[in-house]
Amino acid sequence: MNLNFDPKAKKASATGPTSEKVLSVHHWTDRLFSFRITRPSGFRFRSGEFVMIGLQGEKKPLMRAYSIASPNWDEELEFFSIKVPDGPLTSRLQKIQPGDEVMLNRKSVGTLVHDALTPGRNLYLFSTGTGFAPFASIIRDPETYEKFERVVVTHTCRDVAELGYSKQIVDETLNHEFLGELVEGKLFYYDSVTREDYHRTGRITTLIENGDLAEFVGDKTFDPEVDRGMICGSTEMINDTKEILEKAGLTEGSNAKPAEFVIEKAFVG
Incomplete structure (x- = not known):
């Protein structure tokens, strides 16, 4: 490899x-x-x-x-x-x-890249469904861990079975012969489902607002001085999560003008 x-x-x-x-x-x-x-x-x-x-x-x-x-x-x-x-x-x-x-x-092309974010300490990757795909790439990129001390990737699906891909990617990354040591203590996986009983249920926006995500990371969320974010998923999820980040003081960025968070606007049909 x-x-x-x-x-x-x-x-x-x-x-x-x-x-x-x-x-x-x-x-x-x-x-x-x-x-x-x-x-x-x-x-x-x-x-x-x-x-x-x-x-x-x-x-x-x-x-x-x-x-x-x-x-x-x-x-x-x-x-x-x-x-x-x-x-x-x-x-x-x-x-x-x-x-x-x-x-x-x-x-x-795309906006979910390191270059579209200003330097920070924590990187939050918010995804639903197949929106996890770009983050499967990012969490396996050594540059991600050179730029951020902590990477929290969230994945919310309807059913537990739909988390199978992200679970496998995260597990393989943590146990990779080259990446494993690099991501140890830095990569955190936060999953949830909305239509089945599970150890964590609810939309990601609900879990942010009720404090569950903050409890998971053991830190206050979100601080524009240190926290950066990427969002990819359904239109509703993107808009709602974007609103939460903006209320916390984070600004949307782009390749031309890097800032505190970015969103992906490309969809498959």
């Missing part, structure tokens, strides 16, 4: 999509699946960015924005997707098998 990719290296000059081979597919539930594809030579991205991927249509490729779930040093590309029965792309994409071909645009 190569940890020497340079995420800031010049990206491939070609902008047209390439055809990449599906390497593996894992169906987590009847609503969620992940898959890995080959990574084209020269393809560079910053952990947390998204890229257009898709399948060949009758006349042209059908492409949608997907966050890259693999870290920028990985030799393969990983994605985490919802299954939409009547979705133009996902209704077909959920049926892919190893050996099939997937179209990949060469240009990656």
